Amino acid sequence: MSDYKISNKITIEHKIQEFWEKDMWKSNIKHIHNDRIKDVLCQIQKLTSSIKPNKKFYLMTDGDFKIKTDPKIESQIEKLKRENINYIKTHADSIPEYHNLIIEYKKKSLFLSPNL
Amino acid sequence: MNIDDINSSDSNSSLNLSEFEEQHNTTNNYKPTISNENYSINKDDSINKDDAINKEYNENDELVDNDKQNIREELLKQKTYYKMLLSDYKKFLKKINYQSVNAELSYDKTEMSIGSALSKKNIDKSKNYNMKDTGENLYKNIFNIKKDLYFIFENFNGKILVLDGENILKSYKYQQLIKLHLTQTQYENYFNYWFYGSNNGLIQPMTSLNLSINDKLYLIELIVKNHLDLFNCIVILSGKICTDSNINSLFINQKKSIVIPVIYDKDDIREQDDHLLLYIYYHFTKIFDCEIISGDKFKWFNHSGDYLKNFRLEYNFDENKINVEITNAYTNDVIIYNNHKYQLGYYYFPFIKNIFQMSEKSFMNFTGDSTVDDLIFEQLQTLILEFINEKDYDSIVNFTTNIFLILINLNADYENNILLIKKYSDFITFLISKIIHSYKTNFDELGFILNRLTSMSKKVFDKIEKYDIPTLHKIIFDFDDDLSNLSSLTVDLFYTNDDGVNKNVNIDINKSEQMIKFKQNIDNYVSMTELYLLLKSTSFLLNNNKSIIKIAKLFSHIMKIYDKIDSSIHKIRKISNSSTDFNKIFLSVLSHHIFMKKNGFCKKDY
Numbered sequence: 001m002s003d004y005k006i007s008n009k010i011t012i013e014h015k016i017q018e019f020w021e022k023d024m025w026k027s028n029i030k031h032i033h034n035d036r037i038k039d040v041l042c043q044i045q046k047l048t049s050s051i052k053p054n055k056k057f058y059l060m061t062d063g064d065f066k067i068k069t070d071p072k073i074e075s076q077i078e079k080l081k082r083e084n085i086n087y088i089k090t091h092a093d094s095i096p097e098y099h100n101l102i103i104e105y106k107k108k109s110l111f112l113s114p115n116l
Numbered sequence: 117m118n119i120d121d122i123n124s125s126d127s128n129s130s131l132n133l134s135e136f137e138e139q140h141n142t143t144n145n146y147k148p149t150i151s152n153e154n155y156s157i158n159k160d161d162s163i164n165k166d167d168a169i170n171k172e173y174n175e176n177d178e179l180v181d182n183d184k185q186n187i188r189e190e191l192l193k194q195k196t197y198y199k200m201l202l203s204d205y206k207k208f209l210k211k212i213n214y215q216s217v218n219a220e221l222s223y224d225k226t227e228m229s230i231g232s233a234l235s236k237k238n239i240d241k242s243k244n245y246n247m248k249d250t251g252e253n254l255y256k257n258i259f260n261i262k263k264d265l266y267f268i269f270e271n272f273n274g275k276i277l278v279l280d281g282e283n284i285l286k287s288y289k290y291q292q293l294i295k296l297h298l299t300q301t302q303y304e305n306y307f308n309y310w311f312y313g314s315n316n317g318l319i320q321p322m323t324s325l326n327l328s329i330n331d332k333l334y335l336i337e338l339i340v341k342n343h344l345d346l347f348n349c350i351v352i353l354s355g356k357i358c359t360d361s362n363i364n365s366l367f368i369n370q371k372k373s374i375v376i377p378v379i380y381d382k383d384d385i386r387e388q389d390d391h392l393l394l395y396i397y398y399h400f401t402k403i404f405d406c407e408i409i410s411g412d413k414f415k416w417f418n419h420s421g422d423y424l425k426n427f428r429l430e431y432n433f434d435e436n437k438i439n440v441e442i443t444n445a446y447t448n449d450v451i452i453y454n455n456h457k458y459q460l461g462y463y464y465f466p467f468i469k470n471i472f473q474m475s476e477k478s479f480m481n482f483t484g485d486s487t488v489d490d491l492i493f494e495q496l497q498t499l500i501l502e503f504i505n506e507k508d509y510d511s512i513v514n515f516t517t518n519i520f521l522i523l524i525n526l527n528a529d530y531e532n533n534i535l536l537i538k539k540y541s542d543f544i545t546f547l548i549s550k551i552i553h554s555y556k557t558n559f560d561e562l563g564f565i566l567n568r569l570t571s572m573s574k575k576v577f578d579k580i581e582k583y584d585i586p587t588l589h590k591i592i593f594d595f596d597d598d599l600s601n602l603s604s605l606t607v608d609l610f611y612t613n614d615d616g617v618n619k620n621v622n623i624d625i626n627k628s629e630q631m632i633k634f635k636q637n638i639d640n641y642v643s644m645t646e647l648y649l650l651l652k653s654t655s656f657l658l659n660n661n662k663s664i665i666k667i668a669k670l671f672s673h674i675m676k677i678y679d680k681i682d683s684s685i686h687k688i689r690k691i692s693n694s695s696t697d698f699n700k701i702f703l704s705v706l707s708h709h710i711f712m713k714k715n716g717f718c719k720k721d722y
Contacts, residue, residue, distance in 0.1 A: 031665045033672035093652075094672040099664045 020085070027097045034094035041114045048078050098105050192630060197266050204399045209251050211398065212391075250391060254468060257392045261376055262436055264365045265396070267401065268374065269587055272348040277442070278397045280410035281336050281353035281375065282389060285325055286310070289429055289449065290339060293438065297338045306331060313711075318704050320711035324637040329355030340373050343440045346605050349373035350396055354380055354389035390414065397423075407442060430457075493543060519543065635701055641677050642708050681709055 025044050032038045051073055094096040161593045258265070268276075278526045284290045291310075295303045309326040313319045325332070332353050340349050349369075355377055366375045378389040394417050407425045414424070422444060429430040430439040433453040450457050496515075519540055681688065685706070692703035 013645045094668050096664045096668045
């Protein structure tokens with residue numbers, strides 16, 4: 001397998017993974033009309049914004065600082081994500097950002113994916 | 117016969133085996149009685165050798181001792197084999213996921229999720245199936261083919277492929293393989309119903325093959341003979357009971373392969389063919405190097421590991437042929453061009469269907485040289501526009517196919533060709549959006565050409581003929597349109613009283629007003645999904661943000677109804693089996709639901 005194919009695969013997988021882990025939860029609620037997804041995103045975004053700077057913990061890891069948020073809120077967010085991720089994935093066409101990701105993926109892979 | 121008895125203990129084995137043998141030696145109780153000359157069982161004496169042996173054994177007293185000994189050994193061998201079949205049958209039943217079967221049976225106890233139209237009284241109790249029926253049907257089917265299984269056991273060697281014939285015939289990529297061996301007219305005759313559904317609109321496209329078992333046998337034979345002749349294949353096919361014909365197993369390819377039809381009653385929802393398919397795989401996988409080929413998931417079957425396999429097609433442009441290889445299920449096909457192999461997002465790029473129809477001269481030796489400049493693209497644009505004006509569809513399709521091939525070529529050296537790749541990629545976007553705009557006053561032609569250039573089904577366009585052109589323009593091309601014009605296309609499968617409040621009360625099917633409203637709701641739902649498919653196809657090609665927001669919104673509306681239907685789909689399946697007007701409504705809901713699944717609803721590559 002050529003280096004480019006490997007790097008291309010990593011990029012694609014990474015982008016999709018990143019979308020489900022981070023970007024999707026920041027989607028614009030205004031354009032989402034699925035009640036359950038909208039409700040979950042609202043809750044998560046509200047919880048995230050409730051984390052105030054003075055509630056952040058700064059931990060030293062590997063010579064660098066890592067921000068640790070309020071563990072209570074963090075676990076609430078994680079629970080919401082865990083309980084809803086499957087539903088959101090099967091209803092992802094309700095999220096314009098998901099459409100954009102797929103279109104971008106198709107365009108970048110030039111209508112074809114390397115045979116990995 | 118009581119299946120529970122069979123399952124009860126090993127001590128009963130001999131009794132059941134006796135029954136198995138006894139029935140085998142007398143009459144074929146389970147075999148249909150009318151024969152069909154074309155496809156009557158194609159077995160010679162060697163296949164019916166057990167019968168022949170019995171006859172000889174009883175009638176010819178002058179047989180020498182050696183012969184008698186051979187016969188005894190043969191009978192003993194058969195007996196041992198049938199014992200093995202029965203033993204595997206018992207073990208296999210335990211592999212069926214009881215939970216899913218019970219879940220299906222318990223639907224009547226659940227809350228009605230799509231209204232009381234699906235209440236108990238409307239569902240024929242006789243159509244409830246349970247584990248006992250499943251076991252008896254499977255036993256019956258194994259019994260019917262035990263001689264064939266013995267023949268396989270004795271004579272097949274090498275790798276055995278167990279094929280899900282029904283699944284294969286319903287797959288577009290295998291249909292394309294079949295097409296290579298038929299004329300266009302023959303192909304259309306066989307698959308017209310599959311692609312276009314019934315004339316009365318009750319059966320949606322891609323939900324039923326509506327082929328006789330003889331036709332299915334013929335089509336499967338085309339694939340096995342032409343593409344799988346190196347393997348021993350066991351193909352399971354299903355078909356409804358025929359009154360005027362009886363189909364038995366058919367050996368093909370010099371008896372290297374066998375096609376086994378499973379005849380079922382229209383009320384039987386237990387998918388007997390799948391049970392037999394998995395049983396045969398389960399049985400032979402212990403004896404041979406055996407693979408099962410299907411696109412289904414068989415969630416009801418408890419089996420460890422990724423045992424399901426499927427064919428991967430290699431579209432080889434270098435050799436102008438299509439190769440078939442066995443690989444893990446759900447693997448994409450590949451395209452080979454200039455020795456470069458690429459995974460093919462087949463669903464989106466069916467341009468590949470033109471592989472044998474390409475015309476070399478149509479592309480003026482344009483090879484995607486890295487020195488190509490903007491002038492060439494301008495020339496290309498001019499040419500394409502000319503073709504569009506002249507409605508020269510063949511040239512447009514050939515050009516687009518060639519550009520895709522150039523893109524594959526350039527991908528081999530991605531880093532050095534990145535700028536050129538972008539130019540070609542943009543050109544394709546330009547080309548397709550130009551085509552959409554050029555043909556927007558003629559949806560027939562637009563549908564025809566997009567069907568050949570993209571994954572878009574012409575049927576999507578055929579279905580929207582009922583809408584007027586200005587409405588369609590607004591939906592597709594007016595990006596600011598927020599679909600308020602579709603507000604009337606809301607669907608409420610619940611009965612709604614005058615206050616607009618949903619009440620889970622019984623729908624009186626004799627009150628025509630309610631029937632009309634119910635039917636109208638379903639028609640509206642179907643319309644919404646048709647428009648969604650249209651929008652999704654075009655918005656990808658046009659790549660406009662507002663258009664994307666619009667389809668996300670429409671999708672959300674649709675999914676509210678889709679989820680309700682999906683949660684009651686087994687119930688709908690049962691109720692749609694009768695031919696009354698009321699039940700026909702549910703047949704259309706079921707058929708449309710399958711159509712949507714085929715179009716990728718709720719199936720995502722995470």
